[in-house]
Amino acid sequence: MSKLTISQLEQYLSKAAWILKGPVDASDFKVYIFPLLFFKRLSDVYDEETATALEESDNDKEYAALPENHRFNIPEGCHWKEVRATTTNVGQALEQAFRGIEEANQEKLYGIFGDAQWSNKNKLSDRLLTDLIEHFSMHTLSNESVDPDMLGNAYEYLIKHFADLTNKKAGEFYTPRSVVHLLGLILDPKPGDTVYDPACGTGGMLLECVDHLKDTGADYRTLKLYGQEKNLTSSSIARMNMFLHGIEDFQIARGDTLKTPMFFEGDALKKFDCVIANPPFSLKDWGAENWGNDPYGRNIAGVPPKGNGDMAWVQHMISSMNESGSMTVVLPHGALFRKGAEGKIRQALLEQDLIEAVIGVGPNIFYGTQLAACVMVFKKNKSVDKKGKVLFIDGADQVRVGRAQNFLEKEHVKQLYEWYQGNAEVENYVHVATLEEIQENGYNLNIPLYVEKIIEDNLPSVEEATRDLKQAWQASQEAEERFKSILNKFIQ
Numbered sequence: 001m002s003k004l005t006i007s008q009l010e011q012y013l014s015k016a017a018w019i020l021k022g023p024v025d026a027s028d029f030k031v032y033i034f035p036l037l038f039f040k041r042l043s044d045v046y047d048e049e050t051a052t053a054l055e056e057s058d059n060d061k062e063y064a065a066l067p068e069n070h071r072f073n074i075p076e077g078c079h080w081k082e083v084r085a086t087t088t089n090v091g092q093a094l095e096q097a098f099r100g101i102e103e104a105n106q107e108k109l110y111g112i113f114g115d116a117q118w119s120n121k122n123k124l125s126d127r128l129l130t131d132l133i134e135h136f137s138m139h140t141l142s143n144e145s146v147d148p149d150m151l152g153n154a155y156e157y158l159i160k161h162f163a164d165l166t167n168k169k170a171g172e173f174y175t176p177r178s179v180v181h182l183l184g185l186i187l188d189p190k191p192g193d194t195v196y197d198p199a200c201g202t203g204g205m206l207l208e209c210v211d212h213l214k215d216t217g218a219d220y221r222t223l224k225l226y227g228q229e230k231n232l233t234s235s236s237i238a239r240m241n242m243f244l245h246g247i248e249d250f251q252i253a254r255g256d257t258l259k260t261p262m263f264f265e266g267d268a269l270k271k272f273d274c275v276i277a278n279p280p281f282s283l284k285d286w287g288a289e290n291w292g293n294d295p296y297g298r299n300i301a302g303v304p305p306k307g308n309g310d311m312a313w314v315q316h317m318i319s320s321m322n323e324s325g326s327m328t329v330v331l332p333h334g335a336l337f338r339k340g341a342e343g344k345i346r347q348a349l350l351e352q353d354l355i356e357a358v359i360g361v362g363p364n365i366f367y368g369t370q371l372a373a374c375v376m377v378f379k380k381n382k383s384v385d386k387k388g389k390v391l392f393i394d395g396a397d398q399v400r401v402g403r404a405q406n407f408l409e410k411e412h413v414k415q416l417y418e419w420y421q422g423n424a425e426v427e428n429y430v431h432v433a434t435l436e437e438i439q440e441n442g443y444n445l446n447i448p449l450y451v452e453k454i455i456e457d458n459l460p461s462v463e464e465a466t467r468d469l470k471q472a473w474q475a476s477q478e479a480e481e482r483f484k485s486i487l488n489k490f491i492q
Contacts, residue, residue: 004139004146009154012139013037017158019132023123031233032124033158035098035113036132038240041141041151042101043080046070048142073104084137090129091118111254114236148246152207155244175204175278175330176365178408179375183276183328184208185417186357186377191222193273196320198257198313200227203238205276207245225250226272228257258312259287261296263320269296271322278330281371283309301348302341310335311345318354318378327378332371333360336445347443350390350435354378357391357420360447362399364406372396374447377420386423390438392431393419394451428453 004012016036017029024032049071053064067073078100086093098113118124141151189195189209197205206225213220225247229235235254242250253262263270286309291299298319304311310331317327335342336358349355357377366373379386398412419430431450441449 003144004150006150006153006157008139009146009150010157012135013154013158016132016135019128019135023125023128030158030237031114031116032118032132034155034237034240035116036094036136037141037155038112038244039083039094039097039101040080040136041244042072043074044140044142044145046072046074046079048144072101072108075100075104078104080137084133087130088126089119090126090133091121091124094118094129109239112236112239114233116233148244152241152245155241175201176408177204178410178413179278179330179361179365180205180208182359182361182408182413182416183278183330183375184212185413186375186420187212187274187276187326187328189213189223189274191218191220192224194224194226195274195276196226196263196270196272197277198228198261198275198316198320199277199279200229200238200252201231201234201278203227203241203252205278206238206250207241207247209274209276210245210247221249223249226253226263226270227251228253228255228262230254230256256287258283258309258316259290261316269298269319271325272320273322273325275317275320275325275327276329277313277317279310279313281310281332281373282307282334283313286312288312301345301352304345305341308338308342311342314349314376314378315345318349318380321378321380323380325380329376329378330373331376333374333446335376336374336447343443346445349378350438350443353382353387353435354380355390355445356382356386357393358445358447359393359395359416359420361395361408361416362397362406362412365399365408388435390433390435390445391420391423392433392445392447392450394429394447394453395419 013033016033017026020029020032049069050064053066053069054060057063063069078097083090083093083097095118098118102110102112118129139145183205187209189212191213193209195206195209197203200206206227209225210220210223213223225242227235227238227250229238229252232254235252239250239252242248242252251263255262261269265271284307286304288304288306288309291303291312293299296319298312298315300315300319301311304315314329314331314335317329321327336346355376356379357375359375359377361373361375363372377391393416395412395416398408398415399406400409400412419426422430423432425431429451431452433450437450438445
């Protein structure tokens with residue numbers, strides 16, 4: 001059996017979105033497509049495991065049904081084929097199948113299918129759901145038919161597709177893959193590391209850390225992945241995403257990270273080797289009222305403004321690093337220079353020597369927003385050559401300019417990473433600043449204060465400009481005369 005290609009899988013998922021178009025808003029496509037994709041995958045893998053067990057046992061059906069022959073259990077009445085055979089109240093049949101699978105696999109799959117109203121016939125008629133199920137039935141999604149990585153990559157293609165369709169804000173839904181890749185390169189997780197994303201969305205940054213180890217030929221299966229996400233749909237999709245990529249050692253918790261963090265060791269916050277995130281920019285209702293006496297001890301540098309949670313995220317992430325931990329985070333540029341409470345927090349973090357690098361990325365590269373962003377790198381224990389210093393990188397022109405949106409391409413990511421790795425002065429682009437220098441600037445981390453752009457003065461003199469203008473005018477007159485001559489020939 002030949003395996004499905006990435007192109008076939010992308011078309012497969014895009015067609016599912018097309019079937020939903022009309023009754024369902026594009027922003028809700030993910031709510032329905034991903035649970036169905038996951039349901040089909042579970043059913044096909046279960047069938048594949050059953051077939052293997054039957055072959056091993058000379059067609060012993062009781063043996064093939066034993067739990068030890070399966071990664072998960074699909075109870076009677078909850079298999080894809082059984083729902084497919086349903087012709088009326090299809091949505092209700094789906095809901096019953098989803099709940100049945102979740103209850104039979106509480107440790108691994110409880111709540112994974114989300115809370116979509118499948119039985120709402122005003123939105124999802126029996127005919128529409130039947131068409132959707134028949135479409136998904138076109139392909140077998142077993143391990144033999146499709147690699148987990150391939151299915152996961154097609155899945156991410158569709159996530160980006162949804163971001164394009166709905167013009168969702170990046171912090172709410174999708175961070176461009178190139179930005180995620182840059183954060184993963186800088187973070188550089190090692191085999192056996194614990195990796196934490198406190199605003200994990202659909203799990204893309206955690207999976208980037210997996211891909212990073214794959215790219216280096218290291219054993220990615222030793223990574224331990226942790227994520228928390230407030231949105232129910234996104235947290236469910238993150239768990240599906242892990243399974244679809246073949247990842248088993250992970251924990252995705254649902255909840256408001258700043259108000260109710262979910263990962264602990266004893267009475268204290270759990271500490272991680274690597275922390276990575278693109279948290280929601282400038283979150284307003286983030287829980288400022290409890291931060292002054294934070295029960296989790298995260299106010300290590302002060303209380304952020306009531307209407308802006310950027311520095312709350314930063315402090316939470318720092319508090320989640322172990323003593324040798326590293327952290328990469330995407331923040332709006334304003335976090336670098338806003339005064340007041342945020343200015344005091346920056347000062348405290350700098351005095352603790354936690355900030356290793358500030359990298360400015362180009363404008364308009366995030367979906368749904370034209371805001372320029374930056375990447376900040378934090379280390380609990382900087383290398384000796386980096387202590388008392390901060391690396392500033394101006395990557396504003398490292399983009400491909402598009403009509404409606406700019407793009408951070410592979411070569412741009414490579415260049416930014418090389419500058420980060422080099423940790424040395426590069427005229428117009430990189431500066432290594434001392435803490436004394438930053439102190440002189442009032443602990444303002446705005447990149448132009450440190451990376452001076454040298455503009456070469458190549459303007460012509462007045463005489464040269466006048467001469468060029470005369471030559472251009474003469475050339476235009478000659479061209480006009482030639483055009484008139486050609487036109488007259490046609491008229492005659």
